[in-house]
Amino acid sequence: MEYYPQTELDVENAASFLGISVQRMQELMERRVLVPNWNEYQHLFRFEHKALHIDIGSVLVQKDNGFSLILGFPKIKRAMLLGPAIKSNFGEIPRVAVEEKMNGYNVRVILLDGKLVAITRSGHVCPYSSEKVNSLLDHNFFTENPQLVVYGEMVGPDNPYVPKEIYRIESLEFFIFDIRHKNTGLPLPLYERRSLAEKYGFRQVRLFGEFDIQEASDMIQHIIKDIGRRGHEGVVIKDPKMVLQPIKYTASQSNCSDLQHSMKVFNESGRDFIFSRIVREGFQSVEWEESEEEFKKRCLRLGESILRPMKESIIKVRDGDRVAEEFTIRVKDRATISKFEEYMRRLGMDIKFSEPKIVGKEYVVHMIKINKSTSDKTLAMWEGQLWS
Amino acid sequence: MEYYPQTELDVENAASFLGISVQRMQELMERRVLVPNWNEYQHLFRFEHKALHIDIGSVLVQKDNGFSLILGFPKIKRAMLLGPAIKSNFGEIPRVAVEEKMNGYNVRVILLDGKLVAITRSGHVCPYSSEKVNSLLDHNFFTENPQLVVYGEMVGPDNPYVPKEIYRIESLEFFIFDIRHKNTGLPLPLYERRSLAEKYGFRQVRLFGEFDIQEASDMIQHIIKDIGRRGHEGVVIKDPKMVLQPIKYTASQSNCSDLQHSMKVFNESGRDFIFSRIVREGFQSVEWEESEEEFKKRCLRLGESILRPMKESIIKVRDGDRVAEEFTIRVKDRATISKFEEYMRRLGMDIKFSEPKIVGKEYVVHMIKINKSTSDKTLAMWEGQLWS
Numbered sequence: 001m002e003y004y005p006q007t008e009l010d011v012e013n014a015a016s017f018l019g020i021s022v023q024r025m026q027e028l029m030e031r032r033v034l035v036p037n038w039n040e041y042q043h044l045f046r047f048e049h050k051a052l053h054i055d056i057g058s059v060l061v062q063k064d065n066g067f068s069l070i071l072g073f074p075k076i077k078r079a080m081l082l083g084p085a086i087k088s089n090f091g092e093i094p095r096v097a098v099e100e101k102m103n104g105y106n107v108r109v110i111l112l113d114g115k116l117v118a119i120t121r122s123g124h125v126c127p128y129s130s131e132k133v134n135s136l137l138d139h140n141f142f143t144e145n146p147q148l149v150v151y152g153e154m155v156g157p158d159n160p161y162v163p164k165e166i167y168r169i170e171s172l173e174f175f176i177f178d179i180r181h182k183n184t185g186l187p188l189p190l191y192e193r194r195s196l197a198e199k200y201g202f203r204q205v206r207l208f209g210e211f212d213i214q215e216a217s218d219m220i221q222h223i224i225k226d227i228g229r230r231g232h233e234g235v236v237i238k239d240p241k242m243v244l245q246p247i248k249y250t251a252s253q254s255n256c257s258d259l260q261h262s263m264k265v266f267n268e269s270g271r272d273f274i275f276s277r278i279v280r281e282g283f284q285s286v287e288w289e290e291s292e293e294e295f296k297k298r299c300l301r302l303g304e305s306i307l308r309p310m311k312e313s314i315i316k317v318r319d320g321d322r323v324a325e326e327f328t329i330r331v332k333d334r335a336t337i338s339k340f341e342e343y344m345r346r347l348g349m350d351i352k353f354s355e356p357k358i359v360g361k362e363y364v365v366h367m368i369k370i371n372k373s374t375s376d377k378t379l380a381m382w383e384g385q386l387w388s
Numbered sequence: 389m390e391y392y393p394q395t396e397l398d399v400e401n402a403a404s405f406l407g408i409s410v411q412r413m414q415e416l417m418e419r420r421v422l423v424p425n426w427n428e429y430q431h432l433f434r435f436e437h438k439a440l441h442i443d444i445g446s447v448l449v450q451k452d453n454g455f456s457l458i459l460g461f462p463k464i465k466r467a468m469l470l471g472p473a474i475k476s477n478f479g480e481i482p483r484v485a486v487e488e489k490m491n492g493y494n495v496r497v498i499l500l501d502g503k504l505v506a507i508t509r510s511g512h513v514c515p516y517s518s519e520k521v522n523s524l525l526d527h528n529f530f531t532e533n534p535q536l537v538v539y540g541e542m543v544g545p546d547n548p549y550v551p552k553e554i555y556r557i558e559s560l561e562f563f564i565f566d567i568r569h570k571n572t573g574l575p576l577p578l579y580e581r582r583s584l585a586e587k588y589g590f591r592q593v594r595l596f597g598e599f600d601i602q603e604a605s606d607m608i609q610h611i612i613k614d615i616g617r618r619g620h621e622g623v624v625i626k627d628p629k630m631v632l633q634p635i636k637y638t639a640s641q642s643n644c645s646d647l648q649h650s651m652k653v654f655n656e657s658g659r660d661f662i663f664s665r666i667v668r669e670g671f672q673s674v675e676w677e678e679s680e681e682e683f684k685k686r687c688l689r690l691g692e693s694i695l696r697p698m699k700e701s702i703i704k705v706r707d708g709d710r711v712a713e714e715f716t717i718r719v720k721d722r723a724t725i726s727k728f729e730e731y732m733r734r735l736g737m738d739i740k741f742s743e744p745k746i747v748g749k750e751y752v753v754h755m756i757k758i759n760k761s762t763s764d765k766t767l768a769m770w771e772g773q774l775w776s
Contacts, residue, residue, distance in 0.1 A: 274663060
């Protein structure tokens with residue numbers, strides 16, 4: 001493992017950059033609101049808590065005694081009832097743009113010491129995603145637009161977080177959904193962002209179109225039904241000028257797919273995660289004025305999404321196996337594997353890595369994460385323990 | 389409203405009765421671990437927290453400077469997998485007895501100053517339940533067995549807590565499931581309890597029979613399927629000697645009925661409540677080795693239990709109504725109505741009472757409890773607010 005000298009935060013200049021007192025700055029460090037990243041990224045300080053109106057996951061970058069702030073992913077609120085939500089949130093503009101919300105994981109990309117760096121939602125530098133963006137994105141964008149940050153979704157099966165086959169992607173691709181200014185976090189207007197991304201050959205999330213406020217709800221209903229049929233996730237509805245807050249809306253099939261995943265590992269999964277998916281189904285069903293037949297289909301889909309994966313896990317444990325999740329990563333640089341392994345370990349993830357297999361010019365590694373809590377609890381039930 | 393002089397706890401004698409120091413006793417009072425009941429029941433002190441190995445809801449009764457302790461309802465643990473749970477918990481005895489678990493609310497009954505008093509699970513004296521037990525139970529039991537406490541389930545439609553039509557009960561009935569000694573909480577053996585209760589003409593929960601440990605799981609599966617078909621709740625499996633801890637097990641239809649109720653008022657209901665009902669369905673489905681067809685029926689039943697009541701609430705609010713629960717009480721003594729109203733208010737329940745209507749020799753009062761949280765949240769969605 002390489003040795004990286006420790007970087008000290010220049011507290012005085014950082015305080016001045018953030019417009020706070022030195023004492024307040026020291027406090028933020030001591031209380032671990034601001035925490036340095038690891039290894040060669042010790043000069044990237046992530047916000048582990050919200051402070052100074054700066055969201056969790058934002059990153060303060062110290063470079064040659066200068067600073068920049070990479071703001072976190074703005075939380076996009078969810079419409080429960082599409083029609084009322086569109087009217088209430090976009091009532092003052094004539095038209096909204098609708099882009100696809102893809103099912104993967106979010107990273108922000110910046111250029112640092114000649115290399116692209118991928119920062120996750122929580123503000124960590126992910127070594128795997130970083131390798132990927134270096135080959136997926138044209139570096140010229142970053143040298144020519146040093147004040148901009150690229151926000152996008154990592155999507156595809158070779159994915160250590162959210163592996164999905166649904167997009168017919170062979171390995172892993174990066175889809176831009178936002179470009180924002182450093183320090184202020186201000187977004188580029190939608191069409192400006194799309195043409196800039198296009199200029200550099202970036203892949204982007206799909207734009208379904210722009211719709212009058214009056215017709216938007218009906219149009220999105222059609223789009224969402226199609227998205228659902230294809231197993232995709234949903235949409236984000238945006239003010240083309242990016243002044244009003246965007247809102248998101250998802251297909252029933254995507255809610256159910258979330259439920260499937262969380263009920264497979266039922267003892268690990270958050271009660272709120274499950275509850276929120278269920279509630280979405282209720283509102284969508286009412287707004288879309290389903291027939292009794294369609295409603296029963298929805299009920300069956302919901303029930304099966306909950307029970308089938310749980311049933312499979314219980315049977316697996318009965319038959320002596322353990323409940324586990326499997327992931328695959330595919331890298332060009334063998335060193336990325338050990339970096340990623342260290343990274344997972346540092347995050348407290350207990351994951352087993354297979355020996356790398358050479359496929360073409362790349363290394364493929366399979367990873368397995370045992371879901372200990374679900375496995376143990378289920379085994380205890382088979383051994384006759386009582387629930388509580 | 390009548391005036392009741394305040395009763396002081398005789399701290400010294402109470403401490404000596406509980407086998408603790410006077411200082412510890414004072415501490416329990418000051419920290420409100422032990423809290424007096426209201427009005428004429430100020431000499432009944434309920435445990436609002438577990439302390440001295442005494443469960444929440446237990447009640448210390450001070451009477452003529454003597455004391456007795458009415459222990460709370462022992463928590464009955466739940467089997468997730470019937471077969472393994474029976475083997476593991478009752479492996480050392482040859483046979484288990486199976487009684488019905490009814491769907492109502494629990495009260496304990498004692499005689500106090502010549503009247504029967506009904507104490508709820510939390511240790512409150514419920515004025516409504518108290519009136520009821522006075523006419524439902526033979527007082528001779530209590531004068532002839534002053535050391536015993538009767539534990540049972542209040543069941544039927546005229547029920548301010550869990551109104552159920554499922555038992556074909558006209559108004560409200562009381563079913564004994566336990567008789568225990570004061571102070572120690574020791575239960576009578578099952579058959580002794582049943583014959584004693586029978587002697588005094590008490591109604592009792594149904595005894596399905598006694599089964600060999602080997603066959604119990606299969607037999608109970610049949611019983612539970614029948615219970616489910618009739619919309620009843622479940623069973624409690626007991627050591628006839630009442631030495632080993634009993635365990636409970638419920639029908640899928642009862643789990644789903646719980647879900648129906650909680651999803652009607654979805655924003656009020658506990659996430660854990662919902663989750664636990666779902667998990668039961670998964671384990672039952674695996675243990676009973678259902679066919680794909682039966683499994684799909686179960687999935688549909690689960691899905692409908694979740695979505696249909698929620699859908700109805702959302703539509704109700706869209707149409708200008710509010711989500712509410714309705715209850716009915718039926719009393720002989722008109723004074724019980726105002727006592728119960730005061731009691732509900734003291735418990736912090738916001739409930740509207742109708743004018744009493746005379747039916748036969750009784751007064752019938754309808755009560756309505758607006759589910760403010762669910763009503764408000766749903767209305768906010770119709771007004772276009774975002775979920776979060």
